[in-house]
Amino acid sequence: xxxxxxxPHHNLFDTASAETQLQLYHEVLxxxxxxxxxIYQALQAKCELDNTIFVYTTDTGFTIGxxxxxxxxxxxxxxxxxxxxxxxxxxxxxHSSFDKEFVLNIDMFSxxxxxxxxxxxFRRDGISILSLMDGSQHRNEFLYEQFSGIPGASPMERTxxxxxxxxxxxxxxxxxxxxxxxxxxxxxxxxxxxxTAYKQILLDYRVKLDSLRQALHDTxxxxx
Numbered sequence: 669x670x671x672x673x674x675x676p677h678h679n680l681f682d683t684a685s686a687e688t689q690l691q692l693y694h695e696v697l698x699x700x701x702x703x704x705x706x707i708y709q710a711l712q713a714k715c716e717l718d719n720t721i722f723v724y725t726t727d728t729g730f731t732i733g734x735x736x737x738x739x740x741x742x743x744x745x746x747x748x749x750x751x752x753x754x755x756x757x758x759x760x761x762x763h764s765s766f767d768k769e770f771v772l773n774i775d776m777f778s779x780x781x782x783x784x785x786x787x788x789x790f791r792r793d794g795i796s797i798l799s800l801m802d803g804s805q806h807r808n809e810f811l812y813e814q815f816s817g818i819p820g821a822s823p824m825e826r827t828x829x830x831x832x833x834x835x836x837x838x839x840x841x842x843x844x845x846x847x848x849x850x851x852x853x854x855x856x857x858x859x860x861x862x863x864t865a866y867k868q869i870l871l872d873y874r875v876k877l878d879s880l881r882q883a884l885h886d887t888x889x890x891x892x
Contacts, residue, residue: 669838669840669846671803671822671840673736673824681683681712685738686733686738689733689738690732690733690734692767693730693732695777705722710712714814718756718757718758720753720756721754721755721784722753722756723752723753723754723776724751724753724755725750725751725752725753725773727746727773727859728740728750729745729746729747729748729749729750729751730747731746731747732744732746732766733843734746734855735856739875741822742814743796743814743825743827743834743836743846744856745834745854745855746814747858748827748829750773752771754778754797757781759777759798766800768806769800769801769806770807770811770831771800771811772807772892773815774792774794775795775796775797775800776794777790777792777794778794778795778799779798780875782796782798782799783798784832795807807842808831809829809830809831809876809882810828811827811828811880811884811886812826812827812828812829813826813827813889814826818873820854822887823838823839823844824839825838825839826833826839826877826881828873828875828876828877828880829850830850831850831851833848833850833851833869834848834850835870835873835876835877836845845861845870846859846861847859847860847866847869847870847873848860849860849866
């Protein structure tokens, strides 16, 4: 959408700017790595390393030049996908990875409860990652919410995401939508909203989004 590329949004239109920002970003991360390393070594020295759960993640992803953006307030793959590393040998096999199901940030609470053997009697929306890994639970789709990051310039946005498609709806005065084929276009470069071959899929995903919002009592309708 055109409003993503006008001030006060953060856009990058040349390689030099992207490289400068990326260097600064990595300089910040180097401090986090040193701190994590110090904690790791201290636990190792006390023989408590394997009794400790390490979770390394962030609040959101970052475009870092993708889509000519330097931002984290948009419904694109680089922003929606977050790093997640867990070290706890009793439950997570060393050097293993898992990508068969959608894992969401709301899953961390349920995962930690199961990891420390506390009965899950809390009201929560997440699923334990361990349950997704052993196949006892599944997630085929999810609702992604983005509230206005820049009042008056950035609209509220909602996304329905499956393994096959992603549908974005921006709550502007005029209807603004995006539809991406995640199997053929994982970098989300081609908006299929006006492609007649995807007309029925678009209609289906509009209904999916509205149904999920209704089921989750998501009633916010602010527009710009």
